[in-house]
Amino acid sequence: xxxxxxxxxxxxxxxxGGADIQAxxxxxxxxxxxxxxxxxxxxxxxxxxxxxxxSKQINxxxxxxxxxxxxxxxxxxxxxxxxxxxxxxxxxxxKNGDVNTTPNPNDLQNFKSDFDLNIA
Amino acid sequence: MRATRIPAILALAVxxxxxxxxxxxxSSTPKKTITDINELLTDSAAGHVSAASLLGISPSSVTAVExxxxxxxAVKGLGTPGxxxxxxxxxGRTSIVPMSLSTxxxxxxYRLLGNTGFSYAQGTAKISGxxxxxxxxxxxxxxxFFPDDDPILVVKQNKxxxxxxxxxxxxxxxxxxxxxEANKKYLDCIDGKVKKIEKKWNISRFSLSxxxxxxxxxxxxxxxLGSTVAMGIVYGFDGFMDALSNGxxxxxxxxxxxxxxxxxxxxxxxxxRKSSNLAALRISGGSSTFxxxxxxxxxxxxxxxxxxxxxxxxxxxxxxxxxxxWMGFRIGKQRKTSGGGEEVASxxxxxxxxxxxx
Numbered sequence: 001x002x003x004x005x006x007x008x009x010x011x012x013x014x015x016x017g018g019a020d021i022q023a024x025x026x027x028x029x030x031x032x033x034x035x036x037x038x039x040x041x042x043x044x045x046x047x048x049x050x051x052x053x054x055s056k057q058i059n060x061x062x063x064x065x066x067x068x069x070x071x072x073x074x075x076x077x078x079x080x081x082x083x084x085x086x087x088x089x090x091x092x093x094x095k096n097g098d099v100n101t102t103p104n105p106n107d108l109q110n111f112k113s114d115f116d117l118n119i120a
Numbered sequence: 121m122r123a124t125r126i127p128a129i130l131a132l133a134v135x136x137x138x139x140x141x142x143x144x145x146x147s148s149t150p151k152k153t154i155t156d157i158n159e160l161l162t163d164s165a166a167g168h169v170s171a172a173s174l175l176g177i178s179p180s181s182v183t184a185v186e187x188x189x190x191x192x193x194a195v196k197g198l199g200t201p202g203x204x205x206x207x208x209x210x211x212g213r214t215s216i217v218p219m220s221l222s223t224x225x226x227x228x229x230y231r232l233l234g235n236t237g238f239s240y241a242q243g244t245a246k247i248s249g250x251x252x253x254x255x256x257x258x259x260x261x262x263x264x265f266f267p268d269d270d271p272i273l274v275v276k277q278n279k280x281x282x283x284x285x286x287x288x289x290x291x292x293x294x295x296x297x298x299x300x301e302a303n304k305k306y307l308d309c310i311d312g313k314v315k316k317i318e319k320k321w322n323i324s325r326f327s328l329s330x331x332x333x334x335x336x337x338x339x340x341x342x343x344x345l346g347s348t349v350a351m352g353i354v355y356g357f358d359g360f361m362d363a364l365s366n367g368x369x370x371x372x373x374x375x376x377x378x379x380x381x382x383x384x385x386x387x388x389x390x391x392x393r394k395s396s397n398l399a400a401l402r403i404s405g406g407s408s409t410f411x412x413x414x415x416x417x418x419x420x421x422x423x424x425x426x427x428x429x430x431x432x433x434x435x436x437x438x439x440x441x442x443x444x445x446w447m448g449f450r451i452g453k454q455r456k457t458s459g460g461g462e463e464v465a466s467x468x469x470x471x472x473x474x475x476x477x478x
Contacts, residue, residue: 018218020275022286022306034292047285049275050225066293072286072303074310077234077272080218098215108307110299112291 002116005088007062009119012055012086013046018077019099020049023070025085030064030116041065049076060119069093071111075100079107087117204243208260210235225273231263232326234272250387256333256345262352265324274313281316284309321408322356322369335386343391346379371402409440415452432462446471 015021023046028038046054069092073081079100085093093113100107212219212234219234242255264270268278277283286306291297317323329350336342352373357364375398385392400417416433434452441447451466 016220016222018213018221018224020221024286024288026291028293030293034294038292040290045285045287047283049283050221050273052220052222068291068293070288070291070297072288072299072306074307076275077221077224078213078215078218080215080220100215108303110303112297114293 001092002118003087003090003092004118004120005090006120007060008057009060009088009117010055010057010086011044012053014053014084014086015049016052016082017080017096019079019081020074020076021081021083022047022049022072022074023083023085026068026070027058027060027117028066028068030066040068060117062119065117065119067092067115067117069111069113069115071095072108073099073111074108075106085113087115204241206239206241206243208237208239210237212236221272221275225267225276228263228265228267231267231270232261232328235263236261247383248387251338252335252386253338254333254335254345256331258329258331260327260329262325262327265326266358269317269320269323271314271317274310274317278313281313284313318408320356320366321411322354322365322367322404324356324358325352325354327352335381337387340387343381343386344379345381346377346393346395348375348377348380350375367407368403368405371404373400373402374398375400404438406437410437412437415450431465436467441470 011025013023013025015023025044025046026040027042027044028034028040031038041060042058044056044058046056048054067087069085071083073083079098081099082096083094084091092115095111099109209216211217212224219230223230224234237260239258239260240256241258242253245252245254267273267276275283284306286302288297288299288302327350329352330347331350332347333345334342335345350373352371354369354371356369359365376395377398378395379393380396382392382394398417400415402413402415404411404413406412412435414433414435415431417431431450431452431454434450436448436450436452438446438448447468447470449466449468451464453462454465455461456463
């Protein structure tokens, strides 16, 4: 998936449900192979688990980037979850479900997705 | 339970108390790494089946206000004529009618709604020489007075420290990261905050209950038990000296019962009914796993209704056998069902709260 936008770019994380949802987006300059010395341009954490929406705006130079969306969903009040990453108003990655899949009270699950971002 | 059973009950109680050193030894071992998030569960009090306690199946006089679980089941008095079973479901904590975390965080009333549970209990008892079958249904809501005392809200910055933050580390595009270390650190942080709250077993809480049911003498016809509204407040002496705020609690219950049948009239052709008000106070002192207590109520003299077949005054203890499993013992005096004076009574019950059965 590729999203086109212009700087500054707004990254929004939307969450719903009784689960504790922690998230982060890492923005990397696109290249064929990444090594251990590479670093993302920016890391955008979304840690306010009781907030339905968190958004962050950043300035990016023209070019192509790869965004890595990461999530931890932990059963809290219940296991039901629904989250969506929006980039410049465009839905980039979304998941929903119920992490409460065992009789244990606090199940958890991780999610990850990569998508391209073109900055004009 | 009558005085004639006291020796057996005391023997069981003594056996239970002998378990204490094993737990002391366990708690003295170095803190292990959290590998299972089950260990994060707050377990500061016994599970609670409000239908049972509201309608007299349990003779304890104070409606306990405790942690809510998605599902709680209880079995009492196994092997005795007073067998009873019960269960409760808290819809907001299940996927039936899930409440969102943001809604839950909106305020006290939302936390009360998120902790609203429905319960059912049934049991048998011998009253005035007649076996009685009793059934009860109830709805109960409870919440901590302060959001910082709610283990669900440890995801926020609170008295237990700044918010925990999940840090997945650098995850280059196309890689297959192993999140186990990041997850563990996050869970350790959550665990630390939950444990800080859990240490304070006497958290100030509020509860509200409504219940109704029926009672049927063996071979007779069913009679409504009337209805009961109860309010409970636990005050943890917040802001007082450490010894009180860390190790003592006062629990106050008010109960209004309407059209309740008089027990001795249940076996007669004409069932008499009455309405009553009950106030009960319990003072507790101890730790999160063992606490002694004394309680007193204003159970009135005269003809005894179901809700008044409770301790007028009693002493005892609650003991956490293991996570989710509690044993409670009470001994004291209650009104005789004949209404003529008081009798010594005791209660030993076990409560087991499965962490989640949805």
